[in-house]
Amino acid sequence: MKETKKNAVLRVFQTARCSSARYIIGVACSSVSILLSGVPFYTIYQIVRIFLEASLNNTAVDVSAAWLWAGITLASIAVGIVLSIIGSFVCHSCAFHALYDLRMRILNHMGRLNLGFFTGGQSGAVQKTMNDNIEKMENIIAHDVSNLIGAGILLVSLSALLFSINVPLALTIVAALVLAFIIQFSAFGGKRGQKIWTDLNRSSTELDAAFSEYVSGMEEEKIFGKPEAAALRLTNLIEKNRKSMVAYLKRVTPIYGAYKTITLSVLAFILAVGCVLLYLNPGDHSLMMELLMFLIVGPAVISPLMELVEFGADLRNLAVRMDQIEDVMKMEPIAEGTCDTPPVSAELSFQDVSFSYQKAADPLRRMALEHVTMHIPAGSFAALVGPSGGGKSTAGQLLARFWDVESGSISIGGKDIRDYSTKALMNTVAFVFQDTYIFAESVYDNIAMHQNVTQKAVEYAAKAARCHDFIQALPEGYHTKLGDGGHKLSGGEAQRIAIARAILKSAPIVVLDEAMAFTDAENELALREGMAELLKGKTVLMIAHRLYSIQDADMIFVLENGRLKESGTHKDLLQKHGLYAHLWDIQNETESWRMKGGTAHVSDNPAIHLP
Numbered sequence: 001m002k003e004t005k006k007n008a009v010l011r012v013f014q015t016a017r018c019s020s021a022r023y024i025i026g027v028a029c030s031s032v033s034i035l036l037s038g039v040p041f042y043t044i045y046q047i048v049r050i051f052l053e054a055s056l057n058n059t060a061v062d063v064s065a066a067w068l069w070a071g072i073t074l075a076s077i078a079v080g081i082v083l084s085i086i087g088s089f090v091c092h093s094c095a096f097h098a099l100y101d102l103r104m105r106i107l108n109h110m111g112r113l114n115l116g117f118f119t120g121g122q123s124g125a126v127q128k129t130m131n132d133n134i135e136k137m138e139n140i141i142a143h144d145v146s147n148l149i150g151a152g153i154l155l156v157s158l159s160a161l162l163f164s165i166n167v168p169l170a171l172t173i174v175a176a177l178v179l180a181f182i183i184q185f186s187a188f189g190g191k192r193g194q195k196i197w198t199d200l201n202r203s204s205t206e207l208d209a210a211f212s213e214y215v216s217g218m219e220e221e222k223i224f225g226k227p228e229a230a231a232l233r234l235t236n237l238i239e240k241n242r243k244s245m246v247a248y249l250k251r252v253t254p255i256y257g258a259y260k261t262i263t264l265s266v267l268a269f270i271l272a273v274g275c276v277l278l279y280l281n282p283g284d285h286s287l288m289m290e291l292l293m294f295l296i297v298g299p300a301v302i303s304p305l306m307e308l309v310e311f312g313a314d315l316r317n318l319a320v321r322m323d324q325i326e327d328v329m330k331m332e333p334i335a336e337g338t339c340d341t342p343p344v345s346a347e348l349s350f351q352d353v354s355f356s357y358q359k360a361a362d363p364l365r366r367m368a369l370e371h372v373t374m375h376i377p378a379g380s381f382a383a384l385v386g387p388s389g390g391g392k393s394t395a396g397q398l399l400a401r402f403w404d405v406e407s408g409s410i411s412i413g414g415k416d417i418r419d420y421s422t423k424a425l426m427n428t429v430a431f432v433f434q435d436t437y438i439f440a441e442s443v444y445d446n447i448a449m450h451q452n453v454t455q456k457a458v459e460y461a462a463k464a465a466r467c468h469d470f471i472q473a474l475p476e477g478y479h480t481k482l483g484d485g486g487h488k489l490s491g492g493e494a495q496r497i498a499i500a501r502a503i504l505k506s507a508p509i510v511v512l513d514e515a516m517a518f519t520d521a522e523n524e525l526a527l528r529e530g531m532a533e534l535l536k537g538k539t540v541l542m543i544a545h546r547l548y549s550i551q552d553a554d555m556i557f558v559l560e561n562g563r564l565k566e567s568g569t570h571k572d573l574l575q576k577h578g579l580y581a582h583l584w585d586i587q588n589e590t591e592s593w594r595m596k597g598g599t600a601h602v603s604d605n606p607a608i609h610l611p
């Protein structure tokens, strides 16, 4: 259950594990410096009083007393500055240390989460957590707490001072400020205020997400869809956000105006009540001095009050931000296996595997894989085919422990993959997925992936993956920077880099998930030749849509709706006249239809010949 908003500040400190004596000293220094900022108001009043009393009573000015107050003024300013610097330095350094520690904990925690976590929409939330929310925590720890304590102490001390001098005038200030407070908080209070605030937050979040989707999907929208439709969706959300903003402004603007007017008019209130008191007590010199004191000290009460109000506004979002950080930290890490030794063989086995992306209680739960059993002997070439959504990629990802199976088991060399350490598993299996991430590093680094390998080995893998030629043609060859701010690769080129990575990794098992989806016919042929040579002796699991590419596989598994429909060689499956034969016929029809349309014939694209 989520903790309530009341505990939000406490949760910041608990999450950041910030409770050192050093921090308490920092907060004390900052708070005292804020308290000292109120001293000059009082000392200046005393100096003015000395001169006024001398003038009114026609006596000599008590110069030494005036100098004493002037000295106290300067000393309070100087000490205040020093304490403020010390407090700010100590609080900031405590905040940076605590948040560095928190970031490292989140990073370590994320490193222990299953890979599936990074494929879902959650990774966006984590980015937000790592940036915005932690930055907000930094503000709370480094500034807000000391400002709040200092402002509170200053407010209490000034109030005590003012009440000890003149109760009606002090009550005037308190009444004005209480009124301002009530007005300010009424903006967000009550069901209506809460709804307006929630609507605004929600529509801003929706708009952010829609904007990034609009930009990312613009290419596809322009080619396949109607960009106007995407623009219309976005326009509707902009309009919704505008309406929420207007509702928010309508409610907040007049209230905030009233709040500001009242706080800034405290002097006018003091003056009005002071005039009434002077009218009732004509010639009362000490009352005149007290009024003067209130006029000078009054503004000193306003600034700490503003601090408190601003802090109240920050608190509104804090609980949500803390929930987001805690949600990431609560995600269950993958149970790490203890076996560090490589498997005895590269035999791969799925034993009665079932898996769903949805939780058991989810009414929309659908099994992505259901009781799937597949045995792939070491060194063989297996293919996973079937209609879209059948569970092929899921099977490949379960092998990489993107997620763990719900029931059944996946084993390599007779041992459950959950028993291997992540390092041992990753050293055993090389994956090439449809989407290839290219890092903003050199071509060399993108292939070597921080392994300690020679340039020669990288070039060897690149030649086999048929990317050596295009790499040589880049401005700085293998040292050309790729990714953001660097050279952009085509989809096919990026995929060949991923294949070179897998080749270089030299793992005994290779999983290829539509690894050639972006490769054109000419490159595909070259790539197949290189790969066939390099995959020799390895266990290969190839996920493919194009059946002609896997017809030479030792075994083909056909998945439909998460169930294994049939398995066998290409020849066996054609003879069965089942789903595979049906898919084969469809592909042949499509290809001959394409041929009639003038494009390449299927036979131009021979199958991969793997061992």
Ligand SMILES: Nc1ncnc2c1ncn2[C@@H]1O[C@H](COP(=O)(O)OP(=O)(O)OP(=O)(O)O)[C@@H](O)[C@H]1O
Pocket (backbone or CB within 6 Å): 119, 120, 357, 368, 386, 387, 388, 389, 390, 391, 392, 393, 394, 395
């Ligand atoms: N990250 C995910 N979260 C929720 N459901 C998912 C996720 N990935 C896949 N699915 C669902 O699981 C089922 C199997 O998907 P999967 O991607 O494994 O099929 P596939 O056979 O590889 O499809 P394709 O050939 O289109 O790539 C589908 O119903 C899909 O919608």
